Amino acid sequence: MHTRKALTRIGEHGTFVLTEQVITAKLKLHATPEQFAALRATQLAYRDALNFVSRYAFEHGKMSNQRRLQDGTYDDLRARYGLPAQMACNVARQVGATYKGLWTKVRTNAELRRAGMTRKRYKGLDQAPKHLSPTLTYNHQRDYGFKHEQQVSILTLSGRMIVPYSGYGKHVALIKQGARIAAAKLWYDQSRKCFYLLVSLQIELPEPTFEQYNQLVGVDVGIRYLAVTSTATGDPCFFSGKQAKQRANHYARLRKRLQRKGTRGSKRTIRRIEQRERRLKRQANHHIAKQIVTTHQEALIGLEDLTGIRERTKVRKRKRKKGSKGTEPATPKMRRANRVCSQWSFAELHALIAYKAVLGGSLAIKVEAQYTSQACPKCGYTHKDNRPNKGLVFHCGSCHYELHADLVGARNLVMRTLFLRQDWGKTGQLSVAPDTSDREAKAERLRRYSELRWS
Template identity: 55%
Template sequence: MQSKIFFVKITLTAKLKLNHTREQKAALDAVTLSYRDALNYTSQVAFEMGKSSNQAKIQKEVYATLRERFGLGAQMACSVPRQVGATYKTLWTKVKQAKAARERNPKARRYKGLDNAPRFVSRTLSYQYQRDYSFKKGQQVSISTLAGRLVLPYEGYARHLEYIASGGAEIRAGKLWYDKRKKQYFLLVPMEIELPEPDPMTHKQVVGVDVGMRYFAVASNTSNKALFKSGKATLRKAERFQKARKSLQQKGTRSAVRRLVALSGRERRFIADTNSSLASEILKTYPHAFIGVEELTGVRNRTERRSRKGSSEKTRKANRRRAKWSYAELLGFLAYKAPLHGSMVVKVDAHYTSQTCSRCGHCSKGNRPNSGLMFVCQSCGYHLHSDLMGARNTGLRALLVRQDWASTGCLSCTPDVSDAETKAARLSRYAELRWSPDTSPRL
């Protein structure tokens, strides 16, 4: 008797380059600019309605105006209040999170995102599949504009094109996005594909990943296979973007402004490309792996040094680097790509991973002298690279999650931080983990 195979859905985003003529680009310009103006108008109306996030109430208030004044089609006139309502809902969530953080720590920053009505700058337009856009034969797509439908040829990543042509993916609402630097329109199409549902025995190895500034990522599996990715050269290159931007802003000439426009987004794209390449390198180094990463929500508020008047250049530079690099983006790329490589990513507690000895379990801030790169246990004398120690401890905690999954049949991809007693129980279990069973007190 064959066992039944279950499937899980994951979402991929296809980036399709639209091959448009000058006249077609003018039509796309008109609809994207009108849509952006409609978003800003609706945002102001929602702000005057008490910063409402209720999409139905917002739509009732602005629908007629969006149709008559901005010339939007019926479906786009519904998409605008839906997008604005979702934006206000996200901002309200951040306000509540900031309020809770201030109750715990009075020095925490107040969130100012709802002090004024949010403004939309990007010329990005939401399209509903089979209503605002649809695919045609011959690798063409039909999209709505203010003057009617346009049928445009497109190109993109071969695997994504295959999913679209074969119908092997469930296509969702897309976005028409304008690349100002290249003066080119792209259609971003989310696609859901089905993959076999993983189980605890699917993955051949358990890997822990530690992220930081001196080393963007250090990974290690239970067989001591380690991967180090230094951030020294990359940060130096990112710093040059900042210096060039500062110099051009100080000049303020017309040619400097043109150069700033050309440079806009280059640093952001460089960081995204680095994170994407690093995620792919980790997944290729550890195929079919159960990967543990640290839960780093709010890490900047916990680690950033507050800038004061007369603070040193070193402190300001360190804060600038922390604010610039996106750890969440790296971990997001890792989780996004993992299922395609037969792997899985789970979050584990980040507490004391670089201060706990994996040999004897001794946890102390003094185990890292001067917060340096070398870990020296004050109890047993074991010494190791501190980031590698963090990766090993993260891997051990991921191994514990995998064992719980195998024994209970339930998998928790994110640790529960709402219950203090549950958190304390987890940390107590982590204190019993050892990298080598030879040093375990129980044996």
């Protein structure tokens, strides 16, 4: 089962509520040899069209405006690649979104360079982005549609064809029961030599109420421990990341040896290794998220808002001594720490917890993560020295309270979640994510958090 999360945010007095859940149904297509050839030809033509529009956008000032891209390339896409009208529009839309994301990274990098947080220049727009994946997008009721007896009508370069499909029973049932169906992607599994249709299903959710969630859970994520949870009664649960970290280090060493070779065979091996590592990490995150959600039913789950955490935790190069130029070269330990931090998949784990929680009758919200591992839950004393050498032991410098550092973070998240739940009961409004744009409001929330005590 392949699923993902989506939030519909409704702005009422700055409040955001979850009103729908989007899951992706993975449907296997049982195509005949003729249908298989037609689907594959459509995929490859779509990929070639993406690269053609990408080059056009690069040659015309690295354009990201989708309307202008469509006006300038639509006729060529129809004549040269034989794409249907809707597919030609999807190509321009996809390339425009790609360039828009790259321009955002360029601006972010420029701000970081001005602030002195990095010296590297982002090179994503030095050449036209090349699309390698042949995955294409279909629009419901235009490019594809469902028929009776588990069949789907799909548009190809040679016309429409009806293909039988199979999939996860609950997803197939949702399609038959009339769930809201959105766009889909046609994906080709090279190892199994078969096609899958990844269909987005939108599930309407009732508006959450204050009385639904009686249990509170805080989830502290990290690298040494992928997740540590705590309830309002103090029940802890630890999910170690030792095995995942060892596997990641093993794959990093293996990639390093293969990259030195530089042969075509070594590059294919590197690609297989990256895919294997990605699957292992996703499986670990799925297991953790499922265990958290099934253990805590009808709970309000507090997750850390870790926006910008990678830049804050990156190990910087030390400046040279007075009289010398530049900075000292990065040590192997510094490079290893930065690599482990960059491969930290906390956002994926948060997303999995959020969508599994909604489907299981719970609700996940984001709270401020500042000082959760430095603040004493007993007396409120906050200082970085409460974690000597950034270790796993928390020792309060005021009341000498000692506990596992990640469990302290989870308990602080529980108290902050309780604080938001109480405000929800008083005002009738709930925010699933903190507003980070207003600095004064954020400072006021942190001040109120500092008054919380664990009893």
